Amino acid sequence: MQSKVKTVKEYLAEIPTERSEAFLKLRKAILDNLPKGFEEEMSYGMLGYVVPHSKYPAGYHCDPKLPLPFISIASQKNTINFYHMGMYATPQLLDWFVAEYPKHCKAKLDMGKSCARFKKAEDIPFKLIGELVKKMSMKDWIAVYEEKLKR
Secondary structure (H helix, E strand, C coil): CCCCCCCHHHHHHCCCHHHHHHHHHHHHHHHHHCCCCCEEEEECCEEEEEECCCCCCCCECCECCCCEEEEEEEECCCCEEEEEHHHHHCHHHHHHHHHHHHHHCCCCCEECCCEEEECCHHHCCHHHHHHHHCCCCHHHHHHHHHHHHHC
């Protein structure tokens, strides 16, 4: 379920009231820890944290008109979702997050390839996500991305 809005402000305004506080806290955890160079914008109908074309002119290989995605967060029908492409591309980073998660939350981790889904606000490990966000610089992400593209 992708939002059709065009701006971050519009996206934040459409988040359901019962989920707004947790979503804003998650956004703050990301923004407070996001390495230099990434930019926040709408990306694939979600809040995205991307490598802008000014830093990586080639853009995203699936659609070069789009900047290279890195992290996204979304308010879905029943969950708040956190996407981190670095975890998808770097098994060590994924392993670290999965191992650390139980130290921060009692709920079982509901996770896909790059997406952690949270049904309850109290299950979002804000501090852990902040730590994860700062583990990969923009330069590191571009290097990982390009290495994966070569394969």
